[in-house]
Amino acid sequence: MTTALLLVDHGSRRAEANANLEAVAALVRAEAPSLLVEIAHMELAPPSIEEAMSACVDRGAARIVVVPYFLGPGRHATHDIPALAQAAARKLGVEAEVAPPLGVHPLLARLVLHRAGVLDADATEV
Amino acid sequence: MTTALLLVDHGSRRAEANANLEAVAALVRAEAPSLLVEIAHMELAPPSIEEAMSACVDRGAARIVVVPYFLGPGRHATHDIPALAQAAARKLGVEAEVAPPLGVHPLLARLVLHRAGVLDADATEV
Numbered sequence: 001m002t003t004a005l006l007l008v009d010h011g012s013r014r015a016e017a018n019a020n021l022e023a024v025a026a027l028v029r030a031e032a033p034s035l036l037v038e039i040a041h042m043e044l045a046p047p048s049i050e051e052a053m054s055a056c057v058d059r060g061a062a063r064i065v066v067v068p069y070f071l072g073p074g075r076h077a078t079h080d081i082p083a084l085a086q087a088a089a090r091k092l093g094v095e096a097e098v099a100p101p102l103g104v105h106p107l108l109a110r111l112v113l114h115r116a117g118v119l120d121a122d123a124t125e126v
Numbered sequence: 127m128t129t130a131l132l133l134v135d136h137g138s139r140r141a142e143a144n145a146n147l148e149a150v151a152a153l154v155r156a157e158a159p160s161l162l163v164e165i166a167h168m169e170l171a172p173p174s175i176e177e178a179m180s181a182c183v184d185r186g187a188a189r190i191v192v193v194p195y196f197l198g199p200g201r202h203a204t205h206d207i208p209a210l211a212q213a214a215a216r217k218l219g220v221e222a223e224v225a226p227p228l229g230v231h232p233l234l235a236r237l238v239l240h241r242a243g244v245l246d247a248d249a250t251e252v
Contacts, residue, residue: 007238031235099241109156109157
């Protein structure tokens with residue numbers, strides 16, 4: 001069964017903010033070349049969650065894992081996006097699963113140290 | 127010269143949202159045990175940027191690297207937090223440098239794949 005990964009952020013009227021998610025999606029494709037990876041914005045900019053899920057189905061996905069691209073478990077990540085994804089899944093006849101948001105993870109700690117440029121001798125290499 | 131790392135998020139009236147940054151800071155300390163790591167919230171919850179920078183100075187920091195804990199380069203990360211940090215630095219007589227936000231990085235792509243639970247054979251191990 002072909003699985004797609006759908007990255008969903010809030011969405012913005014600023015093109016630069018929306019482009020950020022596209023850039024992350026490109027890196028996800030680079031890490032997992034055989035995976036179908038699409039993006040959607042919860043609101044304010046296309047593609048919507050339903051539009052992007054429809055595109056995944058058109059490309060052969062029978063199952064879509066939706067990843068809310070948010071740092072914390074706020075209302076958008078834990079309620080709004082899951083509700084939109086499940087409604088679209090019912091309409092499109094596809095299986096959808098909503099993952100947790102980025103949350104708390106050592107990879108984020110390593111990225112913080114990298115951005116700070118203060119990796120010390122004790123730190124894990126980034 | 128002792129350097130401190132100050133993680134700054136937006137701040138929230140929800141304790142759970144503020145606790146998220148504390149949890150990330152704990153992971154940063156685990157990755158770099160010799161580094162002084164503090165947190166602040168830009169608004170809505172203590173400690174403020176100035177309060178946290180003052181605590182860093184009290185603990186011996188002569189230089190503070192401020193990392194905006196935001197995914198994208200929006201106004202808070204690129205304007206508001208740098209302005210607050212530089213104002214506090216002048217007041218406290220300490221050197222401050224503001225890092226870029228988390229931005230776009232392969233570590234985020236790896237975390238997305240980890241959260242999705244769809245790491246395939248081609249993906250780098252997380």
